[in-house]
Amino acid sequence: MIYIRAGLFAEGRTDYDFLCPLLDRLLDVLAADLFPGNYLIAQSSGIDAPRGTAGGRAEKIAAAVHERWDDCTLFVIHADGAGDPAEVRRRQVDPGIESARALRTDRAIVAAGCIPVREIEAWMLPDQEVFHTLCGMDVRCPRDPERERDPKLTLRRLLEGGGLRRPPEDLYRFFGERVRLDALASLPAFCTFRDELAAALRDLAATP
Template identity: 60%
Template sequence: MTRRRLFLRVGLYAEGSSDYDFLLPLLNRLLPPLAASRFPGTCEVADSLGIDAPHPAPEERAERIAAAIVDRWEECTLFVIHADGAGDPASARRSCIDPGIEAARRTYPNVVTVPCVPVRETEAWMLVDVDVFRTLLGSGAQPALPAEPESEKEPKLTLKRLLKAGGMRRNPERLYSSFGEEVSLEALRTLPAFRSFETDLAEAIRAVARSQKWPG
């Protein structure tokens, strides 16, 4: 008898194209070990999908989020909603994420969602691992990464400056997928906002399992 498997696929709604470039490969690395640690040998984790509201998109962000979730409901089992924190992540979640989740629940009351809110910008999560810079800039690169990336007021500008100082002439946003594929998860776990995101992601996996009638 074939054993039934838990299926997971994230639909990611992000603020901009560069956020998708970074977060999609990062999610593809995070999901399998999180799922396997809770449901060993019984999980199928598909590649995460970038989602958006189909055209013509609603003007209100909350309605765009809801429309994107409805559009990909049959393909995804949980949805990650990203917003930059702009220095006040709690406020960003209340204003930029929660209304969209509430709107989506008018159609799908049991939708499983995870907020993804860096303290200021996603780029802060790219400033934790010197080895990624050495992969991109050369093994001798010595970028002066900030000791507390989430305290950087403008992490996007910090990232751009560090790459330019190391000799990179390409648009930094073209490199975001490399950071998502390579940045150390252990280094990311030193950041409170990332730890909160990973914890919420683990709880979302359990919620999906319950919806699929799995114990635990």
């Protein structure tokens, strides 16, 4: 039996609100395909570095992973791509994972990067059905959400255009629980994350 509990290191509260439920659903789909009938998924948990951790983002990622090493079996490191996700991975995500590995050489760390092209809000934009559920009317979603220069502003505009007056920040978990994975599969950055997460699960299954 493969026990899966993800520890998510993200940039802010709303990122956790969206990504934790999305991650739980995605892990269940991937694990069902990879390990049919032979896995158990616990609820994903937000992780953070202890207060007062010195250093930059890499050191904070490493400290957060070290803090939750005993109760999480894989780690997801989120960082907004700011238009250059490859550079963000090189400067932030990979050094953080390597720093975590350097802290704990006694165990293999299983990890995946979660890096949208600009902001995670782009991953809330491809599924018109979620907006229809929220607003009770059709909302025209962008054809290519990852090309939106300000996905957060686009999300606010779509919700206001649909007559919704609640702050978007209150709805991130709603989107994380409901945005369809097949709609997200139209986004290359999400597909990269999905494939990296699947590879991490394979690594987890191979880890003693």
